[in-house]
Amino acid sequence: MALKITFLGTGTSQGVPVIGSNHPVCLSDDPKDKRLRVSVLVSWDSHNFVIDCGPDFRQQMLTHRITTLDGVLFTHEHSDHTAGIDDIRPFFFKQGDIPIYAHKRVVKALKKRFGYIFNEKDRYPGAPAVEINYVKKGVDFHLAGKMITPVRALHNRLKVFGYRIDDFAYLTDVKSIKEKELEKLKGTKILVVNALRTESHHSHFNLEEAIHFVSQVKPEKAYFTHISHLMGFHAEVEKSLPENIHLAYDNLILEV
Numbered sequence: 679m680a681l682k683i684t685f686l687g688t689g690t691s692q693g694v695p696v697i698g699s700n701h702p703v704c705l706s707d708d709p710k711d712k713r714l715r716v717s718v719l720v721s722w723d724s725h726n727f728v729i730d731c732g733p734d735f736r737q738q739m740l741t742h743r744i745t746t747l748d749g750v751l752f753t754h755e756h757s758d759h760t761a762g763i764d765d766i767r768p769f770f771f772k773q774g775d776i777p778i779y780a781h782k783r784v785v786k787a788l789k790k791r792f793g794y795i796f797n798e799k800d801r802y803p804g805a806p807a808v809e810i811n812y813v814k815k816g817v818d819f820h821l822a823g824k825m826i827t828p829v830r831a832l833h834n835r836l837k838v839f840g841y842r843i844d845d846f847a848y849l850t851d852v853k854s855i856k857e858k859e860l861e862k863l864k865g866t867k868i869l870v871v872n873a874l875r876t877e878s879h880h881s882h883f884n885l886e887e888a889i890h891f892v893s894q895v896k897p898e899k900a901y902f903t904h905i906s907h908l909m910g911f912h913a914e915v916e917k918s919l920p921e922n923i924h925l926a927y928d929n930l931i932l933e934v
């Protein structure tokens with residue numbers, strides 16, 4: 679059961695191009711410089727799981743003609759990772775309650791912002807519903823025959839989860855990680871992690887920090903995501919990277 683990884687979005691919170699921006703990267707014609715909000719589809723057999731469900735979720739599902747969704751794994755509650763949850767409706771209508779996997783703090787935040795999805799009483803006809811599955815630090819769980827290992831990292835002071843599935847690991851919005859959690863990533867063939875831009879940032883790895891992180895984990899290959907227009911042109915940055923590291927781009931598909 680190989681994993682198929684589809685990068686649905688590789689942009690930072692505003693996406694690239696940024697609305698109204700005249701930055702050269704925002705004006706680029708290269709499709710690899712167009713980045714929707716960050717999300718990845720992980721598929722095996724006939725199963726489809728997404729990690730995060732941001733404001734571009736609808737477009738991402740249409741582009742890749744996704745007809746069934748087994749569940750959504752959340753990294754954390756920020757809008758660029760959660761704002762598309764209403765658009766699980768077409769899947770809900772066909773399949774029933776859609777399983778979500780998240781830390782209890784994230785579920786609490788989603789309940790506050792999307793109360794109508796979680797309300798048991800006075801439900802609006804047509805509102806989607808979810809089946810809540812709590813993700814806990816240090817507790818692996820199973821999804822459709824695969825073991826999932828949550829990996830905790832810090833987004834400034836906010837705790838976020840990355841996920842390891844077989845030899846694939848996906849982490850985003852990381853600024854720091856403890857040694858014990860980093861150990862859980864050892865032996866991965868493909869590691870995906872965020873790299874925002876070249877300048878430093880209080881809550882995201884910049885390019886240098888992301889490269890250093892890859893050198894600690896030592897995967898066969900690494901792909902960077904959650905990229906800002908301030909990173910520069912895809913083609914130029916790609917040329918500057920070590921041999922086993924690449925910038926991800928929207929619609930890139932990998933197999934692990």
Ligand SMILES: [Zn+2]
Pocket residue numbers: 690691756758759851904
């Ligand atoms: Zn983010």
